[in-house]
Amino acid sequence: MVLLIPLMLSLFMANLDQTIVSTALPSIGKDLHAGTGVSWIASAYLLTGSVSTLLSGKLGDLYGRKRILQLSVTVFLVGSLLSGFAGTLSVLAFSRALQGVGGGAITSLVMAITGDLASPRRRARLQAALGAVAAVALIAGPLCGGAFSDGLSWRWIFFVNLPIGVLALLAVAVKLHLPGPAAVEGRIDLLGAVTVTTFTTAVVLVTTWGGHEHPWSSPVVLGLAALGAVALVCYLVVEHRAAEPITPPHLFRSADFALAAAQFLLASLVLMAAMLYVPMFLQTVQRKSAFTAGLYVIPLLLGLVAAAVLSGLLITRTGRYKAYPVAGAILVAASMAVLGRADEGTGAVALIVPLAVAGIGLGFFVQVCLLVGQYAVGQDHIGTATGVLNFFRSLGGAFGAALFGAILTAGTHGSIAAFQAVFSWTIPFMALALALALLIREHPLPDAVEPARIGRSA
CATH class of the missing domain: 1.20.1250.20 (MFS general substrate transporter like domains)
Incomplete structure (x- = not known):
C-alpha cells in the first residue's frame, strides 16, 4: 500500500481531469465569452493524452519509468496552473493540451509500473485497485466540476490538482524505487511520433466535429478521415523501418x-x-x-x-x-x-x-x-x-x-x-x-x- 499510494494519487488526478470539465463547460464558456469552440477544452486533453499514452511507454523503457512519471506529473501540474489562470479560450485550450500530455503519460506509466512491482499473478490485484481509483475519479469528475463551478469558480477544478500533484511527487520521490531502465542507449522515433500524432489528431477531430460542427459527409470531415488513413499507413511503414520504434512490430x-x-x-x-x-x-x-x-x-x-x-x-x-x-x-x-x-x-x-x-x-x-x-x-x-x-x-x-x-x-x-x-x-x-x-x-x-x-x- 505504501508503494500504491503515490501511484493512486497520480492516477486519480489524471482521470479526474478527463471528466471534471464536462459539467463546468457552460460556466467556462460564459466567463470567457466563448461559443461553440468551448468543446476544445475537452478535445485538447483527449488529443494530446492519446499521443502521450503511447510515447511515454517507450520513454519509460529507455530512460526509466520513475523519472518519466515525475516529469509527467510536473507537466500536468504546470498545465493545471496555467488552466486555472487562463483568461482566454485559446490559452485554456493550450493549457488543457499540456495537461493532456502529462495525464496520458501518467495513466500509461502507472499501469506499466505495476509490472515492475509485482509478479504477473499478483499484478492483477494491484491493477484492480488502481482501476477502482480511476473509476472513482471518473465518477467524481462531473460531480466535483459542478460543485466547484456553482460554489466557488470553475478555475478551482484545475487548482485542486496542485496539492494532490505535489503530494504525489513527494511520495514518488521518497517511496517509489524501481529497477533501472533496460536500455539507456536509444534514439527517440521522431518520425513515428509525427505520423502517429497526425493520425490521432485526424481521428479526434473527426469524432469531435463530425455530426456537430460539420456534417459527416462534409469535405472537412471526409478530408480528415482521408488524412488519418494516409497517416496510419505512413506510421506502419515508419515503425517497420525505425531502429527504436514507438510501436515495435x-x-x-x-x-x-x-x-x-x-x-x-x-x-x-x-x-x-x-x-x-x-x-x-x-x-x-x-x-x-x-x-x-x-x-x-x-x-x-x-x-x-x-x-x-x-x-x-x-x-x-x-x-x-x-x-x-x-x-x-x-x-x-x-x-x-x-x-x-x-x-x-x-x-x-x-x-x-x-x-x-x-x-x-x-x-x-x-x-x-x-x-x-x-x-x-x-x-x-x-x-x-x-x-x-x-x-x-x-x-x-x-x-x-x-x-x-x-x-x-x-x-x-x-x-x-x-x-x-x-x-x-x-x-x-x-x-x-x-x-x-x-x-x-x-x-x-x-x-x-x-x-x-x-x-x-x-
Missing part, C-alpha cells in the same frame, strides 16, 4: 498480445456507446435533466470497478483468467440487447440493472486485457506494451464516439429507433470480442517477476 507477433489489444479496443468502443448515448437517450427521449441522466452512468462504472477488483483477486488466487473475457462478452451483449429495447416508458430499474451488468462484463475485459498484454511480452518491453494497449483503448473510445454518432445521425436525430439502433449495433462487436477471447490460450501465471513471453507467433 514484434509485439504483434505474439498472438496473445494482438488479441488483447483488439479486445481492449472493442471493449472501449462499447463502453463509449454506453457512457455517451445512455445519458443522451435519457435527456432527449425520457426528458430527464442532465444531472439525473448523468447519475445513470454510475451503476455502469461501479459494475466495472467491482468486476475488475473481484477478477483481480480471483486471478491472483487461482492463476486462471481466460473465463473472464468470455463471460464479459456474453454479459455485455445480453445487457446491450436489453437496452436496445428501451423506450420512453422504460423504468429506472430496467435501465440501471443492464447498465450495471454491462459494467461487470467490461470490467472483466479491462482487467484481463491488460494482464495478458503485459505478460505476452518480455519484461524489458512492458512499458512500451502498456502504452500500446492504452493507445488502443483510446482509439476504441474515439472510434466508438464516431461510429455510434454516425448511426444516431443517420436515423431521425433524437428518435427512439435511432438510439435503439446504437445500442443494438454494439452486439456484433461483442460477438467479435467473444470469438477473440476464445482464441486466447491460458498459460500458468508465475508468482515471480520474470522476463517471460507467453504469446505464440501469429
Whole structure:
C-alpha cells in the first residue's frame, strides 16, 4: 500500500481531469465569452493524452519509468496552473493540451509500473485497485466540476490538482524505487511520433466535429478521415523501418498480445456507446435533466470497478483468467440487447440493472486485457506494451464516439429507433470480442517477476 499510494494519487488526478470539465463547460464558456469552440477544452486533453499514452511507454523503457512519471506529473501540474489562470479560450485550450500530455503519460506509466512491482499473478490485484481509483475519479469528475463551478469558480477544478500533484511527487520521490531502465542507449522515433500524432489528431477531430460542427459527409470531415488513413499507413511503414520504434512490430507477433489489444479496443468502443448515448437517450427521449441522466452512468462504472477488483483477486488466487473475457462478452451483449429495447416508458430499474451488468462484463475485459498484454511480452518491453494497449483503448473510445454518432445521425436525430439502433449495433462487436477471447490460450501465471513471453507467433 505504501508503494500504491503515490501511484493512486497520480492516477486519480489524471482521470479526474478527463471528466471534471464536462459539467463546468457552460460556466467556462460564459466567463470567457466563448461559443461553440468551448468543446476544445475537452478535445485538447483527449488529443494530446492519446499521443502521450503511447510515447511515454517507450520513454519509460529507455530512460526509466520513475523519472518519466515525475516529469509527467510536473507537466500536468504546470498545465493545471496555467488552466486555472487562463483568461482566454485559446490559452485554456493550450493549457488543457499540456495537461493532456502529462495525464496520458501518467495513466500509461502507472499501469506499466505495476509490472515492475509485482509478479504477473499478483499484478492483477494491484491493477484492480488502481482501476477502482480511476473509476472513482471518473465518477467524481462531473460531480466535483459542478460543485466547484456553482460554489466557488470553475478555475478551482484545475487548482485542486496542485496539492494532490505535489503530494504525489513527494511520495514518488521518497517511496517509489524501481529497477533501472533496460536500455539507456536509444534514439527517440521522431518520425513515428509525427505520423502517429497526425493520425490521432485526424481521428479526434473527426469524432469531435463530425455530426456537430460539420456534417459527416462534409469535405472537412471526409478530408480528415482521408488524412488519418494516409497517416496510419505512413506510421506502419515508419515503425517497420525505425531502429527504436514507438510501436515495435514484434509485439504483434505474439498472438496473445494482438488479441488483447483488439479486445481492449472493442471493449472501449462499447463502453463509449454506453457512457455517451445512455445519458443522451435519457435527456432527449425520457426528458430527464442532465444531472439525473448523468447519475445513470454510475451503476455502469461501479459494475466495472467491482468486476475488475473481484477478477483481480480471483486471478491472483487461482492463476486462471481466460473465463473472464468470455463471460464479459456474453454479459455485455445480453445487457446491450436489453437496452436496445428501451423506450420512453422504460423504468429506472430496467435501465440501471443492464447498465450495471454491462459494467461487470467490461470490467472483466479491462482487467484481463491488460494482464495478458503485459505478460505476452518480455519484461524489458512492458512499458512500451502498456502504452500500446492504452493507445488502443483510446482509439476504441474515439472510434466508438464516431461510429455510434454516425448511426444516431443517420436515423431521425433524437428518435427512439435511432438510439435503439446504437445500442443494438454494439452486439456484433461483442460477438467479435467473444470469438477473440476464445482464441486466447491460458498459460500458468508465475508468482515471480520474470522476463517471460507467453504469446505464440501469429
